[in-house]
Amino acid sequence: MARFQTQAPFPALRPRRLRAYPALRAMVRETHLSPADLIWPIFVMAGEDSHEPVSSMPGVSRHTVDRLPALAATAHKLGIPAICIFPYTDPALKTEDCKEAWNPDNLSNRAIRAIKDAVPDVMVMTDIALDPYNINGHDGIVRDGEIINDETVAALVKMGQAQAQSGADILGPSDMMDGRIGALRTMLEQNSFHNVSILSYSAKFSSAFYGPFRDAVGATGALTGDKNTYQIDPANSDEALRMIARDLSEGADMVMVKPGMPYLDICHRAKSEFGVPTFAYQVSGEYAMLQAAAQNGWLDGRRVMLESLMAFKRAGCDGVLSYFAPEVAEILNGAH
Template identity: 50%
Template sequence: MNLIRRPRRNRQSAVIRDMVQETRLSVTDFILPLFVMEGQNVRSEVASMPGIYRLSLDLLLEEIQECVDLGIKTFDLFPNLPESKKDKYATESHNPDGLYLQAVRAVKERFPDVMVMTDVAMDPYSSDGHDGVVEDGKILNDPTLEVLGKMALAQAQAGANILGPSDMMDGRVGYIRQVLDEAGYYDVAIMSYAAKYASAFYGPFRDALDSAPKFGDKETYQMNPANSREALIEAQLDYDEGADFLMVKPALAYLDVIKLLNDNFHLPIAAYNVSGEYAMVKSAARNGWLDGERAMMEVLLSIKRAGANVILTYFAKEAARLL
């Protein structure tokens, strides 16, 4: 047999395989989501996310120090609040003395060189558990923008570097950009959740924040998992309204959408490797069904290979130890 092409020649040793590797992960690709809760010296594991904890602010700062030592420099903060702090209009979201804004300030004071990303959405603060203002069972778009604007400005004032509007209300990127610019926060970036799907993979995250909807679902504002061309419409709107990054969420079931946005927009593309995707790998590894480390790295490589420049992932700390 006379074969001109023998691809195995480029796989015959680890040295050659490394030399011709097309996709490479780096610690600088990662954003680590972290959950902050009230109290002192409190570490509460999220039952559906093995190895992930809700942390009081003192322990959150210790965790960030460990991650910085591993090379992780960007963190996305999420609040776990008691029901007593939640109301219809998410007023706690822009309370300067509230837990979340205190946490943003504390992280930036302790670690001025790290990038702090914040979540701009009503659901962690809403007594309804939805991402928008609710009237008569309907989620209202434009009244929600006013709340998001207040929240975004408060986060910028607290020192946030990147704001992550995760609500999927129409026009929110442009509204937030205008609020920030009018207040002089020109350098605060917006990472829009441009294509956020109504996914089954968010369950463990809602456990972590106790933020599940009190009624109905989120299908009137999050995208239909069957649609990909619609993602181009959403991304174009956010691009035109001034987004600095475009995000796809979740990542694994939407690798085609990551590629679609990467092929069509000259902005950094982010992908959120969400809680359910993390939980699947962890659960299978704990049962001995998968090699957890290999599966983790394969998942992250697939997201990077699809075209993501930035990966939000609960695996960031583990992966950083291996890179």
């Protein structure tokens, strides 16, 4: 009798079934990206009705204050909930005591008022650090080569109060001084700014990815030395979590990891351990790399832009600061 061999049945599980059609892939997609996940960083400069491209950040410009209402209206139309303001300060206004940082009429505070007056539904986030106003280029006051912590915190509190009085919705302390979150929270409560949130740059690393940003705010030539004595060593993840825990205990409402993609492990650990609103900053160097590769035809710019932002969401981030925000929002809105 002839012997017949029968082929073993294929396993019942065929994962490719769920990848077969665009509609099915969309239905089972685990992570979702929307315009509501984005914060748009915008650079502000002096002048009237003009803008200047930032050479190291293709597609990004500095804008005068009078152009901000139109940009805010664009953000609102696209569903981007917040804009973050960064000033390009006239070098003549930079001093060792950084007093321009809390001038009620400095670029940042005028920008806050311009946006809130024109498009009140768009939230304004600020940057709290002294580097845009510091003749030494540092985030804190420098004396005899040392960044002075407590005196800097006192200056940051005055800076934060001026921003809150101008109408800021979210304060973003990015300086990494010890104790600044508690001091800022105390100031906000004492002055009845109970609904002003703090999104703390709790895990800000001493990174080489910030170079183009320093060009954008005019801090590149001013910086003396490095920022290793106050920003976190890139080798340390446990320390980053300790800084997040400290800032939350002092009154931070949300926390930030900066840079973003090189530190996705920190994003994931932060969200898993603390379960609080967690953000990342896709910083200037990350943006510039992707843009340069796309412009050279080495990468599909649209796909890597979207994929990079999806990575933040997959890692656990609730939102991302990204210079890609308006372009991404346009794509996402067109996809619906």
